[in-house]
Amino acid sequence: MxxxxxxxxxxxxxxxxxxxxxxxxxxxxxxxxxxxxxxxxxxxxxxxxxxxxxxxxxxxxxxxxxxxxxxxxxxxxxxxxxxxxxxxxxxxxxxxxxxxxxxxxxxxxxxxxxxxxxxxxxxxxxxxxxxSNIRFRPASKLVVKSLPRKVYNKKIKKEKKKNKKMVSLEECRICLQEFSNGGMVVTLSCGHEFDDECIVKWFETSHVCPLCRLELPCQDDEL
Incomplete structure (x- = not known):
């Protein structure tokens, strides 16, 4: 099971x-x-x-x-x-x-x-x-498909005094994994970013941002 x-x-x-x-x-x-x-x-x-x-x-x-x-x-x-x-x-x-x-x-x-x-x-x-008081309503497929996407490039910062390179770690807050260099990242209008695959899967059952509860149009509103 x-x-x-x-x-x-x-x-x-x-x-x-x-x-x-x-x-x-x-x-x-x-x-x-x-x-x-x-x-x-x-x-x-x-x-x-x-x-x-x-x-x-x-x-x-x-x-x-x-x-x-x-x-x-x-x-x-x-x-x-x-x-x-x-x-x-x-x-x-x-x-x-x-x-x-x-x-x-x-x-x-x-x-x-x-x-x-x-x-x-x-x-x-x-x-x-x-x-419960929670409503799991899938987001509009058209809206999810139109969300802005970008290829993630890992940022490398340089420490002046020690002349050392430091990698800036950014992660998807759904899977809690670091964004893959060259992978696709989705940016919501609230500014929060997630792995493309993770957020698409999330919006299949919920229409709100996982972090701030920003609401997207629901799939059933289009029916």
């Missing part, structure tokens, strides 16, 4: 939601009772010493009741914790203390192959919209 993770951040949450994480889990290939949402403080969720975190316990119990094997559950929850830790770490550009984090965990059986991806994304869209 495969699992996929995605998230959105509410920078201006209600006071009760400040600093929280809402996890919505969806198991595909099952009945209508295959969606579950749990809420806790983000810091409690990623705390390794807090083994009795109610949110993690409830999620674990839900997956067990759904017939998911313990190995798959342990792996999914571990990756979920690491994912949340990376999003909320002090070095994160998109997250700050007091934000509300919404994470979606999709579990997809192996018998649903890549040909079913469109159906999976559509089902995930509906289920997640029904169980």
């Amino acid at each position: 495969r699992h996929k993770l995605s998230h959105e951040i509410d920078n201006y949450p209600e006071s009760d939601d400040a600093g929280t994480i809402r996890v919505t889990a969806k198991i595909f290939g099952q009945d209508d009772n295959s969606t579950f949402t749990t809420l806790s403080l983000a810091k409690d969720f990623i705390d390794d010493e807090n083994e009795e975190c109610k949110s993690k316990e409830d999620l674990n119990y839900f997956l067990l009741e759904a017939g998911i094997t313990e190995d798959v559950i342990n792996n999914a929850i571990l990756e979920l914790i690491v994912y949340v830790d990376e999003v909320t770490c002090p070095a994160s550009i998109e997250y700050s203390p007091g934000c509300a984090l919404n994470v979606r965990l999709d579990l997809v059986p192996d018998y649903l192959d890549d040909d079913d991806d469109s159906e999976i994304q559509e089902a995930a869209q509906v289920s997640f919209d029904d169980t």
